[in-house]
Amino acid sequence: MEKLKYLKVNFLDVQQHLNKIFFSIKKVLLEVFKRNDFILGEDVFEFERCFSRYCGYSFAVGLNSGTDALFLSLKALDIGEGDEVIVPVFTFIATANAVSYTGARPVFVDIDEKTYTIDSEKIEKAITKKTKAIIPVHLFGQCANMSVIMKIAKKYRLHVIEDACQAHGAQYYFRNGRKIKTVKAGAIGDVGCFSFYPTKNLGGFGDGGMAVTNKRTLYRRLLQLRDCGRISRYKHAIIGYNSRLDTLQAAGLLVKLNYLDEWNRRRKQIASWYFDLLKDSKVILPCCADYSSHVYHIFAVRVPKRDKVAEFLSSCQIGTAIHYPIPLHLQPAYKFLGYKKGDFPVAEKISQSILSLPMHPFLTKKQVIFVAQKLKEAIDKV
Numbered sequence: 001m002e003k004l005k006y007l008k009v010n011f012l013d014v015q016q017h018l019n020k021i022f023f024s025i026k027k028v029l030l031e032v033f034k035r036n037d038f039i040l041g042e043d044v045f046e047f048e049r050c051f052s053r054y055c056g057y058s059f060a061v062g063l064n065s066g067t068d069a070l071f072l073s074l075k076a077l078d079i080g081e082g083d084e085v086i087v088p089v090f091t092f093i094a095t096a097n098a099v100s101y102t103g104a105r106p107v108f109v110d111i112d113e114k115t116y117t118i119d120s121e122k123i124e125k126a127i128t129k130k131t132k133a134i135i136p137v138h139l140f141g142q143c144a145n146m147s148v149i150m151k152i153a154k155k156y157r158l159h160v161i162e163d164a165c166q167a168h169g170a171q172y173y174f175r176n177g178r179k180i181k182t183v184k185a186g187a188i189g190d191v192g193c194f195s196f197y198p199t200k201n202l203g204g205f206g207d208g209g210m211a212v213t214n215k216r217t218l219y220r221r222l223l224q225l226r227d228c229g230r231i232s233r234y235k236h237a238i239i240g241y242n243s244r245l246d247t248l249q250a251a252g253l254l255v256k257l258n259y260l261d262e263w264n265r266r267r268k269q270i271a272s273w274y275f276d277l278l279k280d281s282k283v284i285l286p287c288c289a290d291y292s293s294h295v296y297h298i299f300a301v302r303v304p305k306r307d308k309v310a311e312f313l314s315s316c317q318i319g320t321a322i323h324y325p326i327p328l329h330l331q332p333a334y335k336f337l338g339y340k341k342g343d344f345p346v347a348e349k350i351s352q353s354i355l356s357l358p359m360h361p362f363l364t365k366k367q368v369i370f371v372a373q374k375l376k377e378a379i380d381k382v
Ligand SMILES: Cc1ncc(COP(=O)(O)O)c(C=O)c1O
Pocket: 064, 065, 066, 067, 068, 091, 092, 094, 095, 137, 163, 165, 166, 194, 195, 196, 197, 207, 208, 209
């Protein structure tokens, strides 16, 4: 194969997404400006309808972030002080923060060494009389082992709140003998939570989030919680929050939702190039479980001497990132929980060697080849 000398490769590229749909976005945003329905305008309800249909659940509530989708879902389920919620120790900190905001205690569980999602075999050990819920995180774009998690939840009567903030459009495969039932990420537990942070597979032009559910009572509580506890303009049934999805965001997201499957397919194509180009190298590639599709929000590999490798790639103008360098039990913010180094050996080990390679739907094959060549060169050199 031809050795490529120089090619800049950004880790992400939000601008190219926008270029592709610029005129449609401009048109829908102008419509909002004309209507002046900035708060809970018609695009919010239309986007909720379309996104709930896309996920396969009956109801969706547009919120101001993925963090609030998790927090308000926990509140809607009456989880608070004195309660415990099981959370994987290796995720973005917002998953645990949402639990802490309610006054409940996040209880960490180690991850599976292959998929990096919560180790479902270790969940039961973490359950106590105070446990009220499990938050599986569909990390990097792949679902956690939901068949096992749902069984545990049923056995101990726990709520399941899916953190699908990185897994828009991923699919879970429930197997029953030869039958396979396919369900979208976020549409398995009591409630599914999504983030529309600009770099997500479905990202807005600012913050945004969504909670999807099939339970009407939960839906009604979420509607009140996001809008100051309102039941009418100046009548408030509960102490709610201001966590509404902006109409401008919803208008943009409605346009982008039409591209989600196409862009996810493109991510899978790019992943398959990486797999092919790196298969005989020292790089540990992502493991795709047979129970989930992978939408490659993040393409995370493991490499020896990770920091030096990242530095070398950066010197070649290749953007990388680390998701995540510090597991939650070692974060200063969670010191008060009393965990110590060594408590979650898998997460600790993975966090030392994990490296996210460039991944977005607009990467070219040439760029992927360049990244793979430079990555192999880095491993041999550093
Ligand atoms: C796994 C996970 N959970 C929660 C969140 C929080 O979402 P937001 O940034 O929209 O609050 C994120 C966002 O990065 C995430 O990746």
